[in-house]
Amino acid sequence: MQADKHLIRQAQGGDKQAAETLFRRYQDNIFGFLLRMTGNRDVAADATQETFVRSFKGLSGYKEQNVFKSWLFRIARNEGLRGLKKRTRMDASGGGEAMTELMADSSPGPGEIYEQRQMSAVLEDALKALTNEERQVVHLRLKEDIPFREIAKIMDCPLNTAISRMHVAKKKLTCLMVRED
Amino acid sequence: MNCDITMLTLYWSGELSEQEALQIEEHLAECATCRQELAELRAMDEMVTGTPQRTAPCDFVSMASCHVTKGRPSVLQFICKPAVAYPAVGAIAMAAAVLIVIMGPWFNKPPAITVASSHATRQTAMALYTKVSNANRYATAQRASSSRTNFRARTGYLTKRIQLAKRRSFSRSKTYRIER
Numbered sequence: 001m002q003a004d005k006h007l008i009r010q011a012q013g014g015d016k017q018a019a020e021t022l023f024r025r026y027q028d029n030i031f032g033f034l035l036r037m038t039g040n041r042d043v044a045a046d047a048t049q050e051t052f053v054r055s056f057k058g059l060s061g062y063k064e065q066n067v068f069k070s071w072l073f074r075i076a077r078n079e080g081l082r083g084l085k086k087r088t089r090m091d092a093s094g095g096g097e098a099m100t101e102l103m104a105d106s107s108p109g110p111g112e113i114y115e116q117r118q119m120s121a122v123l124e125d126a127l128k129a130l131t132n133e134e135r136q137v138v139h140l141r142l143k144e145d146i147p148f149r150e151i152a153k154i155m156d157c158p159l160n161t162a163i164s165r166m167h168v169a170k171k172k173l174t175c176l177m178v179r180e181d
Numbered sequence: 182m183n184c185d186i187t188m189l190t191l192y193w194s195g196e197l198s199e200q201e202a203l204q205i206e207e208h209l210a211e212c213a214t215c216r217q218e219l220a221e222l223r224a225m226d227e228m229v230t231g232t233p234q235r236t237a238p239c240d241f242v243s244m245a246s247c248h249v250t251k252g253r254p255s256v257l258q259f260i261c262k263p264a265v266a267y268p269a270v271g272a273i274a275m276a277a278a279v280l281i282v283i284m285g286p287w288f289n290k291p292p293a294i295t296v297a298s299s300h301a302t303r304q305t306a307m308a309l310y311t312k313v314s315n316a317n318r319y320a321t322a323q324r325a326s327s328s329r330t331n332f333r334a335r336t337g338y339l340t341k342r343i344q345l346a347k348r349r350s351f352s353r354s355k356t357y358r359i360e361r
Contacts, residue, residue, distance in 0.1 A: 016246065023242045032235035045238060052245030123228060142229040147196050163190045170225050177228075 126176035134169040
């Protein structure tokens with residue numbers, strides 16, 4: 001398996017196949033992050049595709065001193081926020097469901113139902129109770145294993161803010177899990 | 182060392198230098214609160230990491246790649262595609278057509294300055310035309326008079342002149358006689 005750096009250079013040289021291979025490595029991660037962030041399958045899918053469209057277009061401007069994964073997640077986060085805004089606007093104009101209802105996955109597929117049965121429903125509910133920013137920090141640090149310094153860059157906030165969000169999330173999760181038990 | 186939640190979190194995250202990590206470890210040996218904090222972080226890590234990784238429902242990368250490669254259509258593709266494929270262009274074309282139909286008479290009407298200038302030109306042209314036609318008529322009359330001689334009138338005219346001359350000569354002679 002080729003290293004990311006090698007693929008990035010090839011892709012920047014105009015190799016479309018290399019770019020596709022590179023992005024496909026992070027496809028599930030990006031979708032998982034956006035699903036956690038937006039709480040809606042359709043919004044997450046749209047944001048994922050838009051993330052890759054922007055990544056394809058912006059790959060020529062990517063500089064090697066940045067961590068590629070962080071660069072990609074930064075684009076994904078911006079697209080997720082844009083998708084959420086759009087969704088909120090649509091709901092406001094159409095008088096649709098509230099944001100809290102949106103956070104619950106509205107249309108789970110068969111695979112989704114299977115996964116939901118497997119995973120702890122309590123933990124899922126507890127994660128949904130977090131704020132969007134807290135959920136992002138938890139997901140990026142614990143699921144994607146991205147260091148706090150990179151998370152701060154992705155979320156465009158100071159390092160201390162990212163860490164304090166993690167601690168607030170930890171407290172909330174602990175309280176919710178204990179209450180459920 | 183006092184409790185530093187930021188340093189403790191970075192220690193748990195593995196983002197500290199060896200020296201900093203040693204300092205934290207020394208502090209942890211003494212501080213039960215920080216040990217509790219670290220244990221909670223590790224527990225949360227295990228709990229959340231254990232949740233299954235979501236898989237993308239379709240190949241977003243291929244879709245995005247097609248979208249990027251497609252780019253802007255060529256002129257031929259643009260023409261060959263049905264108008265429905267370009268709703269924005271269609272809307273603009275429709276608006277332009279409606280505007281042309283509504284504003285058509287306005288476009289035909291010449292501006293005021295053109296009206297004034299065309300009026301002046303027309304007047305000048307009319308004057309010139311009158312002059313030319315008069316000149317033509319005069320020339321025709323001249324030509325007609327020169328080409329066709331009315332002999333009867335000419336004879337009458339000459340007879341009158343002769344009579345007048347006779348009368349004058351008679352009166353002159355008369356006067357002469359008196360003077361003499």
